[in-house]
Amino acid sequence: MKNLIEKLYSTGNLTDSEFQRLIDSNEDSGLLAEYADRVRRKYYGNKVFLRGLIEISSYCRNDCLYCGIRRSNRNAGRYRLSRKEILSCCETGYELGFRTFVMQGGEDSYFTDDFMCSLISDIKNTYPDCAVTLSLGERSFESYRRMKDAGADRYLLRHETASAELYGKLHPSEMSFENRMECLFNLKKLGYQVGAGFMVGVPFQTTQDIIKDLRFLQELKPQMIGIGAFIPHHDTPFANEKAGTLELTLRLLGILRLMFPKVLLPATTALGTIAPDGRERGLKTGCNVVMPNLSPVDVRKKYSLYDNKICTGEEAAECVACLQRRIESVGYEISAERGDAL
């Protein structure tokens, strides 16, 4: 594998069959991590950017088969944050040093364009040095345009899979692969900094599907790529499926860092959920972003996308302190910057 890793390091690309061999092997993972770390340090030094994640709603009109807050899950606790609660999360976050707020939620029609635009411009006026990131799923071009005009800087919308066939196995037929792709290109067209991504080890996923994801990312050129292991949720049709592995997730993080040297790569909560040191290992394999939870503690357990999600019990300040320790324990440091992609 050494030759393939070195080719990827020096050229940023491999053929499909080379990717297949590299992804399917578990050899030389230390070497892959070493090269990935070398590349991340070349561009970002030892900096790790913080994103304050505010989970604004657990209501969702969609029915993704893997997700714990899918609309058919009658057992899911539902909540939505008020404008005041969201602003109060931002206030706490700002004091803790966050310069990016990510508002994420299920697709909840309560959060109309008018509501979001007024909230976004309020946040931007109060914290002009902060970036506002949205992660609210699929919306119309017009809706994305209005929120961009109101001051939103970034949008996270994982493509989930670049294979139309696999997409069809993970979503009900009323959901459209083409629309999700179109949303991503619309966001780019509107000038958002975009985050795409996919789950690792989701049911039915093959190595060929993962290679399609890598090719799609080469085409889209997002500023951020979020990947995390699939983890089953007990109240979904995938309750009895196996979780994705730490090893494959780390391997893909290393590959992504070598393919996209300047991309923002988060060590996700899902990575910390499948292994106690998952996020630290992600940081050592090219990751340069962490997204601590800023949501009010009393709602956190209800934003249950998958089982055993970590960080649902602590206050934001405790989360930051814990992450700071973890980041420093592996030789990196938290950056006080907004953390735009280079």
Ligand code: SAH
């Ligand atoms: N409604 C928004 C936010 C989705 S939640 C949207 O459509 O973008 C954010 C991400 O969590 C999803 O994009 C999905 O990739 C991930 N996710 C959902 N269920 C998961 C599970 N069971 N295991 C791991 N990740 C999951």
